Amino acid sequence: MNDAVRASASRRWAFVAMGAVALAVTGVATLGAAGRWALAYEQVAGQPAVLLDEVVGADTGPACAPDDRYVDEPPRGLRADVLAAWNRLRTAAARQGIHLCLNDGKRSARQQQQEFDDAVRRFGTAELASRYVLPPEKSMHVKGIAVDVQPYASAQWVQTHGRTAGWCRRYDNEYWHFEYDRRYISEGCPELLPSATAS
Numbered sequence: 001m002n003d004a005v006r007a008s009a010s011r012r013w014a015f016v017a018m019g020a021v022a023l024a025v026t027g028v029a030t031l032g033a034a035g036r037w038a039l040a041y042e043q044v045a046g047q048p049a050v051l052l053d054e055v056v057g058a059d060t061g062p063a064c065a066p067d068d069r070y071v072d073e074p075p076r077g078l079r080a081d082v083l084a085a086w087n088r089l090r091t092a093a094a095r096q097g098i099h100l101c102l103n104d105g106k107r108s109a110r111q112q113q114q115e116f117d118d119a120v121r122r123f124g125t126a127e128l129a130s131r132y133v134l135p136p137e138k139s140m141h142v143k144g145i146a147v148d149v150q151p152y153a154s155a156q157w158v159q160t161h162g163r164t165a166g167w168c169r170r171y172d173n174e175y176w177h178f179e180y181d182r183r184y185i186s187e188g189c190p191e192l193l194p195s196a197t198a199s
């Protein structure tokens with residue numbers, strides 16, 4: 001099977017799996033209507049968890065208190081465990097007088113595609129653009145597990161203290177980008193890559 005065939009096959013299976021879960025969710029919803037089950041929906045009303053890639057994140061927010069060149073978005077749409085971990089991290093930072101601004105968090109596949117297209121226009125090629133903005137299928141922002149923290153001093157605080165809460169910096173060229181995985185707490189951070197394309 002060549003790569004293109006394999007990719008389309010795996011996409012098809014993803015849809016099949018999604019359909020199966022959607023049916024299960026419908027089943028739960030029916031029970032919910034009967035008042036027997038509580039429903040677990042994502043942050044955007046009516047979006048079941050299985051469609052997290054399509055959950056739209058905030059595009060902007062109020063100015064970042066320590067540095068108004070950045071914004072501080074509401075953490076809407078992050079995966080539930082990631083949202084809880086982000087809130088814990090912010091609280092821990094605040095206790096030390098550090099304000100973590102969420103310059104960017106969750107993005108839907110459509111939002112990510114827009115950012116990627118903009119980057120391709122700016123950098124000239126998809127390869128160069130990918131060093132800064134990944135296409136939707138590869139972005140951890142689309143999966144709801146990545147945050148971009150600003151300003152610099154706040155990102156530095158996360159780099160020093162985030163790992164024990166499951167947050168790791170991943171790329172040498174993005175001091176602001178952190179990803180959450182609870183395994184980082186026991187296993188430590190993965191090796192820092194030069195960029196998102198590892199080049």
Ligand SMILES: [Zn+2]
Pocket residue numbers: 141146147148176177178
């Ligand atoms: Zn990022």
